[in-house]
Amino acid sequence: MRDQLLAGRYRLVRQLAEGGMGEVWEARDEALGRPVAVKLILQLAGGGSRGNQERARFLREARITAQLQHSGIVTVHDLGETDTGSGRVPFLVMEMVRGEGLDAVLSRGHAPRHQAVQHLHHAVRH
Known part of the structure; x- marks a missing residue:
């Protein structure tokens, strides 16, 4: 997936973490020229009614998180979906926090x- 461009804007640079839901990547926001973190929710790539329910839940939680503003919570910049060949995968774009x-x-x-x-x-x- 490295060097893949999501939503015509976010270029994946290197994988930072992998977990039960998917992967977190360091990416570059090509439009604004800044580093960002992209969380790909690979678990939601499938379809079916359960997949659709989980996708709706993820999108709802992402929108709620995006409304929160606190120094201890990463800022959500964007939300989208990409086609990986095995289905549509939702992704979340957040501020890059190093440490x-x-x-x-x-x-x-x-x-x-x-x-x-x-x-x-x-x-x-x-």
Whole structure:
């Protein structure tokens, strides 16, 4: 998928993560010349009534998230769908936030108490 252009605007640069719902990519917004994060919801590529319900749920949640404005929540820039050959795949375009996630900290073992409290406090507040 690398170098694929979504919606004639978002060029996939490199995959950042993969999970149960799909993939997160670093991309470049060709129109505005800025880096963005694109979440491809590959699980929703199929059709059928369950797929349509899940797609509607995803779109509804994306629209709600886009209305939220808080320093602890990424900004949603755009929402769309792309054809991957195996069906239409919804995607979400968000601000690119660089840094280390809590999962990376925990993968190195137990975090110092003050660091764990700081991460938990941040997660609860946001």
